[in-house]
Amino acid sequence: MTRLRWVPxxxxxxxxxxxxxxxxxxxxxxxxxxxxxxxxxxxxxAGATVVERTLMDKRGFGEVxxxxxxxxxxxxxxxxxLRARFWxxxxxxxxxxxxxxxxxxxLFVPLGWYTIPALYLAGFVAAGLYGLVxxxxxxxLGVNEIITTLMFNYVAIYVVRWLINGPWRGRSLTGFSYTDxxxxxxxxxxxxxxxxxxxxxxxxxxxxxxxxxxLRHTRLGFSIRVMGDGPDAARYAGIKLLPTTLALAALAAxxxxxxxxxEVAGIHHRLIxxxxxxxxxxxxxxxxxxxxxxxxxxxxITAPLLGWVFAAGDVIKVSLQLPFQITDVIIGxxxxxxxxxxxxxxxxxxxxxxGGSEDAPTTPETQTRPEVGS
Amino acid sequence: MPxxxxxxxxxxxxxxxxxxxxxxxVVATNGIDLDIMPxxxxxxxGENGAGKTTLISMLYGLLQPDEGEIRVAGxxxxxxxxxxxxxLGLGLVAQHFxxxxxxxxxxxxxxxxxxxPFWRPTLQLRAKAGEIAxxxxxxxxxxxxxxxxxxxxxxxxxxxxxxxxxxxxxxxDEPTSVLTPQEADALxxxxxxxxxxxRAVVFISHKLNEVQRVADRITVLRAGSVVGRLVRGxxxxxxxxxxxxxxxVASPQRLGVVSKQEPxxxxxxxxxxxxxxxxxxxxxxxxxxPGEVIGIAGVAGNGQSELAQVLAxxxxxxxxxxxxxxxxxxxxxxxxxxxAGVAYIPEDRRTEGVVGAMSVMENLVLRQxxxxxxxxxxxxxxxxxxxxxxxxxxxxxxxxxxxxxxxxTLSGGNVQKIVLxxxxxxxxRLVVASHPTYGLDIGSTNHTHELLxxxxxxxxxxxxxxxxxxxLIKLADRVLVMFGGRVVGSMxxxxxxxxxxxxxxxxxxxxxxxx
Numbered sequence: 001m002t003r004l005r006w007v008p009x010x011x012x013x014x015x016x017x018x019x020x021x022x023x024x025x026x027x028x029x030x031x032x033x034x035x036x037x038x039x040x041x042x043x044x045x046a047g048a049t050v051v052e053r054t055l056m057d058k059r060g061f062g063e064v065x066x067x068x069x070x071x072x073x074x075x076x077x078x079x080x081x082l083r084a085r086f087w088x089x090x091x092x093x094x095x096x097x098x099x100x101x102x103x104x105x106x107l108f109v110p111l112g113w114y115t116i117p118a119l120y121l122a123g124f125v126a127a128g129l130y131g132l133v134x135x136x137x138x139x140x141l142g143v144n145e146i147i148t149t150l151m152f153n154y155v156a157i158y159v160v161r162w163l164i165n166g167p168w169r170g171r172s173l174t175g176f177s178y179t180d181x182x183x184x185x186x187x188x189x190x191x192x193x194x195x196x197x198x199x200x201x202x203x204x205x206x207x208x209x210x211x212x213x214x215l216r217h218t219r220l221g222f223s224i225r226v227m228g229d230g231p232d233a234a235r236y237a238g239i240k241l242l243p244t245t246l247a248l249a250a251l252a253a254x255x256x257x258x259x260x261x262x263e264v265a266g267i268h269h270r271l272i273x274x275x276x277x278x279x280x281x282x283x284x285x286x287x288x289x290x291x292x293x294x295x296x297x298x299x300x301i302t303a304p305l306l307g308w309v310f311a312a313g314d315v316i317k318v319s320l321q322l323p324f325q326i327t328d329v330i331i332g333x334x335x336x337x338x339x340x341x342x343x344x345x346x347x348x349x350x351x352x353x354x355g356g357s358e359d360a361p362t363t364p365e366t367q368t369r370p371e372v373g374s
Numbered sequence: 375m376p377x378x379x380x381x382x383x384x385x386x387x388x389x390x391x392x393x394x395x396x397x398x399x400v401v402a403t404n405g406i407d408l409d410i411m412p413x414x415x416x417x418x419x420g421e422n423g424a425g426k427t428t429l430i431s432m433l434y435g436l437l438q439p440d441e442g443e444i445r446v447a448g449x450x451x452x453x454x455x456x457x458x459x460x461x462l463g464l465g466l467v468a469q470h471f472x473x474x475x476x477x478x479x480x481x482x483x484x485x486x487x488x489x490x491p492f493w494r495p496t497l498q499l500r501a502k503a504g505e506i507a508x509x510x511x512x513x514x515x516x517x518x519x520x521x522x523x524x525x526x527x528x529x530x531x532x533x534x535x536x537x538x539x540x541x542x543x544x545x546x547d548e549p550t551s552v553l554t555p556q557e558a559d560a561l562x563x564x565x566x567x568x569x570x571x572x573r574a575v576v577f578i579s580h581k582l583n584e585v586q587r588v589a590d591r592i593t594v595l596r597a598g599s600v601v602g603r604l605v606r607g608x609x610x611x612x613x614x615x616x617x618x619x620x621x622x623v624a625s626p627q628r629l630g631v632v633s634k635q636e637p638x639x640x641x642x643x644x645x646x647x648x649x650x651x652x653x654x655x656x657x658x659x660x661x662x663x664p665g666e667v668i669g670i671a672g673v674a675g676n677g678q679s680e681l682a683q684v685l686a687x688x689x690x691x692x693x694x695x696x697x698x699x700x701x702x703x704x705x706x707x708x709x710x711x712x713x714a715g716v717a718y719i720p721e722d723r724r725t726e727g728v729v730g731a732m733s734v735m736e737n738l739v740l741r742q743x744x745x746x747x748x749x750x751x752x753x754x755x756x757x758x759x760x761x762x763x764x765x766x767x768x769x770x771x772x773x774x775x776x777x778x779x780x781x782x783t784l785s786g787g788n789v790q791k792i793v794l795x796x797x798x799x800x801x802x803r804l805v806v807a808s809h810p811t812y813g814l815d816i817g818s819t820n821h822t823h824e825l826l827x828x829x830x831x832x833x834x835x836x837x838x839x840x841x842x843x844x845x846l847i848k849l850a851d852r853v854l855v856m857f858g859g860r861v862v863g864s865m866x867x868x869x870x871x872x873x874x875x876x877x878x879x880x881x882x883x884x885x886x887x888x889x
Contacts, residue, residue, distance in 0.1 A: 011780065217753055217754055217756070218752045218753055218754065219744040219749050219753070219754055220752065222736075222743060222744065222754055223744070225729075226729055226732070226740065229729045229730070229731040229732055230725060230726075230728070230729030230730065230731070230732070232722070232725045232726040233725065233726055233727065233728060233729045233740065234729075235688060235708065235726075236686070236688060236708060236718070236720055236726050236727075236741075237708070237740045237741045238687075238707060238708040238709030238712065238741060240707075
């Protein structure tokens with residue numbers, strides 16, 4: 001008779017990190033297939049339809065990339081924030097803040113060669129400032145950032161609603177809550193035949209790489225990592241809480257703001273209902289960063305993964321006539337399994353034979369100490 | 375009388391045969407044979423990593439042995455878990471207490487009782503607790519909240535708890551590490567009474583003089599094996615120490631005469647409001663000369679940690695002054711204080727001294743990496759940091775698989791070496807060391823002492839805060855005692871090293887003597 005015991009391990013090897021994250025994701029997909037079956041569809045053919053329409057044709061694949069862009073930007077920013085243990089739940093609001101600022105530039109600033117960079121810059125700055133407030137409250141007064149950033153999402157949502165119903169409501173339209181359509185000069189260049197706005201994609205990839213570089217090679221990045229991994233040691237090492245927190249929060253939020261600017265200037269060309277500007281990208285960004293194990297470069301892998309889930313949701317809705325919310329199920333189950341699988345990283349299962357002292361050498365400890373991925 | 379039991383007439387209460395436990399890469403205990411007689415005090419002596427903790431964990435059912443057997447009262451047993459161990463009559467008082475701090479003593483005693491009623495659980499046990507407490511001299515007040523009690527009192531509750539559960543063998547893990555000399559004396563008295571009552575005590579300690587004082591038999595462990603079995607009075611300190619570390623231990627010596635120079639560090643009437651609005655420092659005043667080691671003794675919680683924090687720039691004094699060679703440190707940031715030439719070896723090396731999740735290399739440059747020299751503008755020159763780290767690892771003999779190994783995976787001694795290497799490499803003028811050897815084995819302790827004395831040798835002022843009087847006597851030129859946020863006594867080491875001196879220090883630490 002055997003019995004399962006959990007033996008603590010010193011450090012989780014890199015393959016296990018990948019296996020646990022990947023396993024959680026795959027298990028969530030299996031749950032989704034199960035849901036197809038419950039709706040009376042053949043899960044395999046439904047799955048095949050989803051794969052075909054998201055990965056096998058250009059338009060579908062374009063949609064995957066399009067949805068990956070905001071996830072990549074907000075996710076890379078989130079990875080930075082989480083690295084410092086700054087629990088930024090506010091990316092959704094920061095995306096909207098960026099969208100508002102970019103809209104302001106598109107609608108009210110005279111056009112010129114500088115228009116497109118100005119859109120992005122405005123999005124970055126506005127969201128960065130928006131992210132500063134909770135950071136200041138946390139560093140100065142110890143106000144929990146989870147609560148403030150979360151509440152700031154709602155503030156942003158209602159500001160957008162007020163703008164599109166009030167002062168910025170379009171004159172050319174009646175009966176809709178939109179702003180006027182932007183001038184064509186503000187449209188971001190697209191990958192032909194898709195809705196992939198190329199400059200935002202480029203910025204997103206660059207942001208993920210730059211944040212990785214920042215964390216590894218700069219003084220600020222070092223301070224951020226020390227603050228996150230050892231707050232007591234950070235104080236003793238002379239790292240100042242306030243400026244470091246402000247800098248990282250502004251950067252993380254600013255990057256999310258760029259995503260908002262990209263959405264309005266690349267896709268919608270007007271400011272619209274907030275839940276259509278960002279379909280929960282800001283929340284999903286948390287999962288993007290957690291799946292990436294808080295490493296900014298790894299969001300280059302995890303953002304497309306979840307971008308694909310979003311794109312698949314559209315296919316599920318349109319082609320399979322199922323509710324879009326299945327994407328929420330996939331995201332929720334992934335998150336749940338990821339958290340549930342966490343002990344696997346710190347403990348190792350061992351099967352042991354039951355019985356007293358003749359327990360003896362069941363597990364010859366040949367396993368060498370795994371190197372720690374940096 | 376214990377000697378009668380040792381003569382072999384009685385059956386050992388607990389014995390182990392060939393007890394072996396392996397962990398990845400190490401054999402924690404290797405074929406340990408041990409006999410514990412009723413009515414004996416059996417000391418387990420060994421460095422950190424010698425296998426003491428693993429051994430007790432197996433006896434207490436926290437770990438299962440890979441090989442060998444445990445016999446309780448003559449019959450082989452598999453001790454499933456702590457509850458089972460308690461049922462068999464084994465009790466453990468761990469180094470860190472397991473008490474519910476917000477509850478009263480009686481409630482904590484009820485927590486460990488089987489069959490305590492759901493409603494008003496403390497009602498029935500008071501009489502029993504009172505009786506046992508009196509028999510063994512465990513003086514505790516039943517209705518006090520645990521959070522208001524000193525470590526010594528909390529320890530008495532733990533012992534009482536174990537005895538109420540019927541412990542016939544009590545394992546005390548480093549029991550004196552948190553006690554004043556007087557409290558330690560009281561503990562030895564309790565141990566004495568348990569022996570007289572035919573109960574067995576396993577006493578685990580680093581401190582040789584205690585072990586010699588209290589133990590009937592001493593078993594010395596090294597690297598997982600028994601390397602010596604001695605009977606009371608048979609071994610002297612240096613023999614025990616060399617058995618324990620496997621080499622002759624050299625006690626560091628203070629070289630040179632006491633400095634007569636003008637004081638380098640002058641602390642004058644320092645006040646500090648503590649975390650809970652209470653004054654933690656209440657007019658602390660003292661000074662340190664270059665080339666002088668000041669030892670600060672005191673029971674934890676009398677302002678020593680706060681004093682260290684002020685000296686390191688981590689806390690701003692409410693009033694008073696801290697001058698280092700004329701420069702006021704009180705308003706400076708930790709970085710500025712370090713730049714002024716202050717090295718700080720923090721109390722909690724694992725959370726404050728290093729960042730566990732970061733590499734050995736990153737930890738070696740934790741405080742200086744953002745300064746010019748390692749940083750160019752906003753960038754960090756990791757190549758330079760690596761050079762520095764490689765040198766430090768060699769110079770300070772830091773045992774690590776690589777520079778990229780996470781610091782948390784290293785032993786306490788090696789973590790402390792990282793801190794020392796980082797802090798002492800900058801040729802500081804003042805070294806502040808808080809509990810620098812707490813929890814370290816003898817080898818690492820001596821190494822740390824040598825490094826601190828070397829700083830004295832090169833003319834730095836050194837402040838060592840410790841609860842271990844032996845350590846202070848070994849290191850300091852002068853021993854100060856802090857009580858209630860003030861320095862209440864000061865004596866030259868020659869006086870502190872005498873019996874009367876130690877007694878007086880103990881009284882000062884307990885606040886029952888005003889200098």
